Amino acid sequence: MNIIVCVKQVPDTTEVRIDPKTNTLIREGVASILNPFDAYAIEEGIRIKEKHGGKVTVITMGPPQAEKVLRDAIAVGADEMVLISDRAFAGSDTLATSYTLTQAIRKIGAFDLILCGKQAIDGDTAQVGPGIAAHLDIPQIAFVRSIRELSPQKIVAERMTEEGYEVVESTVPVLITVVKGINEPRMPSLRGLMQSKKAHVPVWGANDIEVDPKRLGLDGSPTWVDKIFSPPPRSGGKRFEGEPDQIVNAFIQAVREDHLFV
Numbered sequence: 001m002n003i004i005v006c007v008k009q010v011p012d013t014t015e016v017r018i019d020p021k022t023n024t025l026i027r028e029g030v031a032s033i034l035n036p037f038d039a040y041a042i043e044e045g046i047r048i049k050e051k052h053g054g055k056v057t058v059i060t061m062g063p064p065q066a067e068k069v070l071r072d073a074i075a076v077g078a079d080e081m082v083l084i085s086d087r088a089f090a091g092s093d094t095l096a097t098s099y100t101l102t103q104a105i106r107k108i109g110a111f112d113l114i115l116c117g118k119q120a121i122d123g124d125t126a127q128v129g130p131g132i133a134a135h136l137d138i139p140q141i142a143f144v145r146s147i148r149e150l151s152p153q154k155i156v157a158e159r160m161t162e163e164g165y166e167v168v169e170s171t172v173p174v175l176i177t178v179v180k181g182i183n184e185p186r187m188p189s190l191r192g193l194m195q196s197k198k199a200h201v202p203v204w205g206a207n208d209i210e211v212d213p214k215r216l217g218l219d220g221s222p223t224w225v226d227k228i229f230s231p232p233p234r235s236g237g238k239r240f241e242g243e244p245d246q247i248v249n250a251f252i253q254a255v256r257e258d259h260l261f262v
Contacts, residue, residue, distance in 0.1 A: 001054035037117025098131025
């Protein structure tokens with residue numbers, strides 16, 4: 001079974017800073033990590049390979065330093081990796097990103113399953129995975145918490161909803177996005193770490209995949225950020241003292257003064 005896992009390198013959310021002039025994240029000097037949800041996608045891909053056989057190829061789109069997350073994937077058991085990197089991709093929104101990744105997947109060739117984390121912690125849109133499925137015109141199952149059945153012909157999975165979960169059946173090939181509860185990612189072995197350090201990272205630019213230049217980067221992004229800012233720190237709030245009935249009355253009065261309800 002040929003499995004492709006899409007991952008992303010994201011800034012550590014504890015150190016996020018914003019450029020007030022460009023309304024973009026300041027990445028220079030900020031620690032980058034593997035998007036946490038993608039670790040579960042990698043693990044699920046490796047588990048499927050161990051059960052059904054096949055190959056796991058991990059891809060990411062990003063700057064040259066994004067190769068680290070690919071090496072992390074090799075260290076825990078992925079077989080191949082590809083870095084999609086070119087200045088032409090800079091500024092891509094989710095539509096341009098999903099298009100670029102789709103074209104890279106087309107170059108990789110035949111696949112049975114594409115795995116993605118449910119969302120990236122820097123953008124939180126949860127759109128790239130479904131966007132890839134739309135570009136490829138294949139079925140998708142989002143927010144998967146468990147795979148009940150998988151064969152070369154079909155998949156049966158449980159997907160989380162606000163009320164609980166649904167059991168969904170789909171034909172294969174298919175794209176799924178996974179949530180944290182699907183598994184527990186493994187730690188890399190010493191052998192895996194050594195292999196990841198020695199492994200060659202293929203880098204594909206815009207000229208290496210069949211792309212329409214008008215659909216890349218800022219030019220291919222129909223959405224843009226008008227304004228972005230850090231929320232102000234929370235105040236200490238109010239403290240009410242006295243007897244219980246006095247505290248309740250004081251709280252209601254304070255809520256009314258803040259116009260939280262009439």
